[in-house]
Amino acid sequence: MTTAPVGRASALAAVLTCLFVGIVLAGAYVGTALVVGLVVLYLVVAGVGLAKLRGPGSDPGYKDTGGALALVALAVILATAAGGDAWQNLVLSSGREVNAVVASERAEKSSRGSTTWSYTLTSADGTVVPGGPLAQDSERFKPGDTVTVRMDPAGRVAPKLPGEAASSASLWSVIGLNAAIAALLLCLAHLGNRPRRTTG
Numbered sequence: 139m140t141t142a143p144v145g146r147a148s149a150l151a152a153v154l155t156c157l158f159v160g161i162v163l164a165g166a167y168v169g170t171a172l173v174v175g176l177v178v179l180y181l182v183v184a185g186v187g188l189a190k191l192r193g194p195g196s197d198p199g200y201k202d203t204g205g206a207l208a209l210v211a212l213a214v215i216l217a218t219a220a221g222g223d224a225w226q227n228l229v230l231s232s233g234r235e236v237n238a239v240v241a242s243e244r245a246e247k248s249s250r251g252s253t254t255w256s257y258t259l260t261s262a263d264g265t266v267v268p269g270g271p272l273a274q275d276s277e278r279f280k281p282g283d284t285v286t287v288r289m290d291p292a293g294r295v296a297p298k299l300p301g302e303a304a305s306s307a308s309l310w311s312v313i314g315l316n317a318a319i320a321a322l323l324l325c326l327a328h329l330g331n332r333p334r335r336t337t338g
């Protein structure tokens with residue numbers, strides 16, 4: 139593996155990592171429209187970068203590059219979802235635990251067939267817990283139940299159960315997926331400068 143391709147792959151990985159951080163921050167502070175725009179920019183930069191990793195007349199071919207871009211797209215979509223969850227847990231880590239009462243519940247069914255239960259919570263003085271309802275993937279509570287949650291007093295994110303807020307699974311998913319993208323780029327840098335095999 140020559141130094142130049144590795145340098146290009148490393149630079150591309152660094153640029154994509156910075157763009158990914160921008161995607162997570164956009165989702166946290168701006169909104170979905172900017173997230174979509176940055177994801178599109180991410181994929182354009184990744185596509186151009188992957189094409190540049192190919193040496194003239196060398197492996198891998200365009201089909202391999204297209205397949206690699208599809209893997210990168212899947213990885214960044216998964217990492218974006220995990221990154222949003224990791225950011226919420228980071229915010230809640232500086233929040234506080236409260237005992238809240240379930241005021242109401244609502245079940246919402248998605249187009250994929252899954253159901254999410256949303257619980258509106260109130261504190262001891264009757265005020266609504268800031269940040270929005272508590273979301274769960276199963277019907278765990280009933281109106282009138284008391285539940286301990288971790289909440290952000292500023293209401294930047296929705297409350298979560300303490301165990302969910304303390305979980306580092308999303309953070310490790312983000313790290314793992316971005317590391318996988320970097321490894322893929324380095325692998326393609328190696329393959330892209332290997333002379334294409336000829337027959338005859």
